[in-house]
Amino acid sequence: MAMTEPTTTGLAAPATPGPVERAEGLGEDAPVRPRTAFVGRLEIQWDPRILEPRPWVAEQSRWAALLLTDLPPGPVLELCSGAGHIGLLAVAGTRRELVCVDVDPVASRYAADNARRNGLADQVSVRTETIADAAEHPTAYSLVLADPPWVSSHEVTRFPEDPVRAIDGGADGSALAIDCVRTAGRVLAPGGAMVLQVGSETQLDGPVAAAGAEHGLVEVERRVYERGVLALLRRRDDGGGVVSG
Ligand SMILES: C[S@@+](CC[C@H](N)C(=O)[O-])C[C@H]1O[C@@H](n2cnc3c(N)ncnc32)[C@H](O)[C@@H]1O
Numbered sequence: 342m343a344m345t346e347p348t349t350t351g352l353a354a355p356a357t358p359g360p361v362e363r364a365e366g367l368g369e370d371a372p373v374r375p376r377t378a379f380v381g382r383l384e385i386q387w388d389p390r391i392l393e394p395r396p397w398v399a400e401q402s403r404w405a406a407l408l409l410t411d412l413p414p415g416p417v418l419e420l421c422s423g424a425g426h427i428g429l430l431a432v433a434g435t436r437r438e439l440v441c442v443d444v445d446p447v448a449s450r451y452a453a454d455n456a457r458r459n460g461l462a463d464q465v466s467v468r469t470e471t472i473a474d475a476a477e478h479p480t481a482y483s484l485v486l487a488d489p490p491w492v493s494s495h496e497v498t499r500f501p502e503d504p505v506r507a508i509d510g511g512a513d514g515s516a517l518a519i520d521c522v523r524t525a526g527r528v529l530a531p532g533g534a535m536v537l538q539v540g541s542e543t544q545l546d547g548p549v550a551a552a553g554a555e556h557g558l559v560e561v562e563r564r565v566y567e568r569g570v571l572a573l574l575r576r577r578d579d580g581g582g583v584v585s586g
Pocket residue numbers: 391392393394395398420421422423424425427442443444445448470471472473488489490491506507508517
């Protein structure tokens with residue numbers, strides 16, 4: 342079930358975060374000032390109610406941008422978009438449409454605002470909804486990007502600065518990654534690709550591989566970084582062929 346109607350950033354845009362918002366859960370009437378991060382060449386605003394954009398995730402965008410040069414025509418879906426920087430950087434400089442999905446309305450507002458801030462409003466829409474909701478989109482996406490929460494529940498206290506909902510991936514950290522694979526299996530166009538971020542190769546080898554087998558996706562390449570792991574998944578019925586990247 343969609344929690345809000347989709348919003349095209351260039352049209353009926355969600356409220357811009359503005360210079361100062363009042364934040365529930367940060368202390369009574371605590372002012373929340375937007376902060377600025379730079380991800381690749383994009384200027385991205387966020388505040389501590391959502392996950393701080395980490396520079397390394399630009400690697401996911403760069404891989405995606407390279408893949409997009411070969412993938413069939415069609416839009417890009419970004420699951421768990423947060424402030425939107427991964428998807429925005431992936432489609433910047435292309436004509437690809439980007440649909441950002443996040444369950445957190447604060448994240449959605451920032452994603453929409455960041456699209457406008459970086460001159461991408463015309464090609465970006467933002468939906469406040471769950472990963473499972475996105476499985477019902479009537480769209481065939483060429484590329485699905487996903488950056489789900491991937492910390493195991495018993496370890497979230499190690500990251501007190503991070504909002505729990507942004508990082509809690511369930512008992513073994515892979516519950517939301519599995520949801521993303523399931524949704525990608527439903528909405529990926531023939532010849533499409535998924536670039537998934539998780540926390541460890543163990544997550545990829547176990548739960549993600551099992552979810553892929555169930556939902557018709559197979560991992561064809563992975564890239565391991567100090568702060569996370571990226572995997573390229575293709576449709577098994579496409580032959581699981583490697584795309585240059
Ligand atoms: C690890 S953060 C990634 C955010 C962003 N991509 C980044 O790099 O900062 C995960 C995001 O998933 C969102 N999220 C958590 N559970 C979700 C769900 N069931 N459906 C959609 N989004 C969800 C959170 O609100 C959070 O913004």
